[in-house]
Amino acid sequence: MTAKEGDREPAPAGAAGRVAVVQGQARATLLLAAGFALAAPVSAVLPHRTGRWLPLHLFLVGSLLLAISGATQLFAVTWAAGPPPGRGLVRTQRALVAVGAAGLAAGRELEAPAGLLAVAGLAVALALALLAVALHRIVANGVQRRFDPVLRWYLAALAAGGAGTVLGAALAAGVVTGAHAGRVREAHAVLNLLGLVGLVIAGTLPFFVATQARMKMSPAATPAAQRVVRGVMAAGLAVAVVGLLAGRPQPAGAGLAVYAAGQAGVVALLPRPGRRQLRWAGPRLVQLGTGLLWWTGAVLAMAVSLLGGGPALPPPALLALVVGGFAQILAAALAYLGPVLRGGGHERLTAGFAVTASWRGLAAANAAAAALICGHRVLDGALLAGWVLDAGWRAGRLSAGRQRRLMTASSSRSAAAVNSASNDAVTIR
Numbered sequence: 151m152t153a154k155e156g157d158r159e160p161a162p163a164g165a166a167g168r169v170a171v172v173q174g175q176a177r178a179t180l181l182l183a184a185g186f187a188l189a190a191p192v193s194a195v196l197p198h199r200t201g202r203w204l205p206l207h208l209f210l211v212g213s214l215l216l217a218i219s220g221a222t223q224l225f226a227v228t229w230a231a232g233p234p235p236g237r238g239l240v241r242t243q244r245a246l247v248a249v250g251a252a253g254l255a256a257g258r259e260l261e262a263p264a265g266l267l268a269v270a271g272l273a274v275a276l277a278l279a280l281l282a283v284a285l286h287r288i289v290a291n292g293v294q295r296r297f298d299p300v301l302r303w304y305l306a307a308l309a310a311g312g313a314g315t316v317l318g319a320a321l322a323a324g325v326v327t328g329a330h331a332g333r334v335r336e337a338h339a340v341l342n343l344l345g346l347v348g349l350v351i352a353g354t355l356p357f358f359v360a361t362q363a364r365m366k367m368s369p370a371a372t373p374a375a376q377r378v379v380r381g382v383m384a385a386g387l388a389v390a391v392v393g394l395l396a397g398r399p400q401p402a403g404a405g406l407a408v409y410a411a412g413q414a415g416v417v418a419l420l421p422r423p424g425r426r427q428l429r430w431a432g433p434r435l436v437q438l439g440t441g442l443l444w445w446t447g448a449v450l451a452m453a454v455s456l457l458g459g460g461p462a463l464p465p466p467a468l469l470a471l472v473v474g475g476f477a478q479i480l481a482a483a484l485a486y487l488g489p490v491l492r493g494g495g496h497e498r499l500t501a502g503f504a505v506t507a508s509w510r511g512l513a514a515a516n517a518a519a520a521a522l523i524c525g526h527r528v529l530d531g532a533l534l535a536g537w538v539l540d541a542g543w544r545a546g547r548l549s550a551g552r553q554r555r556l557m558t559a560s561s562s563r564s565a566a567a568v569n570s571a572s573n574d575a576v577t578i579r
C-alpha cells in the first residue's frame with residue numbers, strides 16, 4: 151500500500167505519519183504542476199491566438215503556482231514539525247489553481263466572455279488565500295519555531311500575489327483599458343513574478359540549499375537577518391509597483407535596484423557548499439545557483455531599463471527571468487523532491503538522485519536561456535526541446551522505479567514504512 155493522497159486522515163503535529171501524509175499530497179500537486187510544465191512549451195509551438203501570453207501563463211500560473219503550493223506545504227510540515235493540512239483544504243486549493251489556470255488559458259484563447267475570465271482569475275486569487283490559511287495553520291501548530299521567519303516570507307509573497315492576480319483578472323476581463331492598461335500590466339507582472347514567486351524562492355533558499363547539499367544552515371541566516379533581507383526586498387517591490395502604477399519609471403527602477411540588493415542579501419544567508427557537497431548534490435545544486443544568477447541578472451536588467459525610461463519587462467529580461475531563473479530553480483527543486491517523494495530507503499533515494507542528476511539538462515537550460523535572449527529562434531527551440539525531453543525521460547525512469555517498488559512493497563509494508571526512509575530527507579541539519 152502506498153501513501154496515496156487522501157488514503158489517511160491528517161496526523162497531528164509532531165506525529166510520525168505526518169510527513170508521509172503531506173508527501174502524498176505534495177506528490178499529487180507536483181504531478182499536476184509537471185503536466186502544466188509540459189503543456190507550456192507544447193502550446194508555444196502549436197498555432198494559437200495569444201502569443202507568448204499562453205505558454206507564459208500555463209507555466210507561471212499552472213506549473214509554478216502548483217509547485218509552490220505543494221512544496222511550501224511539504225516544507226512547512228517537515229521543517230516546522232507541524233500537522234499536515236486537511237485533505238479538503240489541499241484538494242480545494244489545488245483544484246482552484248488548476249481550474250483557474252486552465253480556464254484562463256482556454257478562455258483567453260477562445261475569447262470567452264469577460265465575466266468567465268474574471269471568475270477564473272479570482273479562483274486563482276482564492277487559491278492563494280487558502281494556501282496562506284494552510285501554511286499559517288501548519289506553522290502555528292508546529293513543534294519547531296525555526297520555520298516562523300519563512301512563514302512571514304510566504305505570507306508576504308501570497309499578499310503580493312493576491313494583489314497581482316486581482317490586477318491580472320481586471321486586465322483579462324477588460325476592466326482596465328486604454329493608457330492605464332500598460333501600467334497595470336507591468337504592475338501585475340512585477341507583483342506576481344518578483345513578489346509571489348520571488349519572495350517564496352528567497353525565503354526558502356537558506357533552508358533548501360542546506361537541505362540539497364546535506365549541510366547545516368548558514369549561521370548568518372538568523373531570524374533578524376532574514377527579517378532585514380525580507381524588508382529590503384518587500385520595500386523595493388512596493389516602491390517599484392507604486393512607481394509603475396503612477397507611470398513613473400525612474401522611481402520604479404530604483405525600487406527594483408533595491409530589490410536586487412535584497413537578492414544579494416539572500417546570497418549572504420546561504421551556506422557555502424564545498425567540494426564534498428558539490429560532489430554529492432552535483433547538477434541540481436549548480437542549477438539552483440545558475441537559476442539565482444539569471445533571476446538577479448534579469449531584475450538588474452529590468453531596473454536599468456526603467457531607470458533609462460524604458461519598459462519594466464523588456465522581452466530578453468522576461469525570458470531570462472522565466473526560463474533561466476524560475477524554470478531552472480523549479481527543475482533543481484524537482485530533481486531533489488522527485489526522488490524524496492517516490493519513497494523508499496536510503497539506497498533508493500541515492501539511486502533516485504542519480505536518475506535526476508543531469509549535467510546535460512543543466513547545460514541545455516542555460517544555453518536555451520542565452521539563445522532566447524539573443525533571439526535565436528531555431529537554436530532556442532532545439533535547446534528547450536532537448537531540456538524538456540531530458541527532464542521527461544528522467545521523470546519517466548523515476549516513476550517506473552516507483553511503480554516497481556510499490557508492487558513489491560504492497561504485500562508487506564504500510565505506507566508509512568515505504569516512505570519512512572525519505573521522511574528525514576527534507577530535514578535541516
Ligand code: HEM
Nearest residue numbers: 202203210211271274315318319321322335339342343347
Ligand atoms: C491568475 C491570474 C492571472 C491573470 C488573470 C493574468 C492575466 C494577464 C493579462 C490579461 C495580461 C496582459 C496580456 C496582454 O497585455 O496582452 C498578463 C500579462 C502578464 N502576466 Fe499575468 N495573469 C495572471 C497571473 C499571472 C502570474 C501568476 C504571473 C507570474 C507569476 C503572471 C505574469 C504575467 C506577465 C509576465 C505578463 C506580461 C506578459 C508579456 O509581456 O507578454 N501572470 N497577465
